[in-house]
Amino acid sequence: xxxxxxxxxxxxxxxxxxxxxxxxxxxxxxxxxxxxxxxxxxxxxxxxxxxxxxxxxxxxxxxxxxxxxxxxxxxxxxxxxxxxxx
Numbered sequence: 001x002x003x004x005x006x007x008x009x010x011x012x013x014x015x016x017x018x019x020x021x022x023x024x025x026x027x028x029x030x031x032x033x034x035x036x037x038x039x040x041x042x043x044x045x046x047x048x049x050x051x052x053x054x055x056x057x058x059x060x061x062x063x064x065x066x067x068x069x070x071x072x073x074x075x076x077x078x079x080x081x082x083x084x085x086x
Contacts, residue, residue: 005066014067015077016060023056 008014016022025032035051043049060076067074 001062004062005070008063008066008070008072012072014063014070014072014074015082016063016074017077017082018079019076022059024059024062025052025056026054027052 004014032051039047039049039051060074063074066072
C-alpha cells in the first residue's frame with residue numbers, strides 16, 4: 001500500500017489499471033508464507049492445493065480509498081500509461 005500511496009501522491013491522482021476488475025489478494029505475506037511452508041512439509045507430492053477463501057479486494061476500491069484520503073481524483077489508466085515513468 002505505501003507504494004500505491006506514493007505513486008498517487010507523485011502523479012496527483014489515484015489510478016487503477018484498465019477495466020476495474022483486477023484484484024489485490026487479501027492475505028498477509030506472513031500468512032501466505034506459513035501456508036506454503038505447511039504445504040511443502042505436509043502435503044503429499046502431486047497434491048493440488050488452493051489456499052484462497054475469497055477473490056481479494058478490487059484494485060479500483062483501493063484506489064478510491066487512497067484518492068479519498070489524499071483528496072485526489074481517481075481514474076482508470078491504460079496499460080501503456082501505467083508503464084510510463086512518473
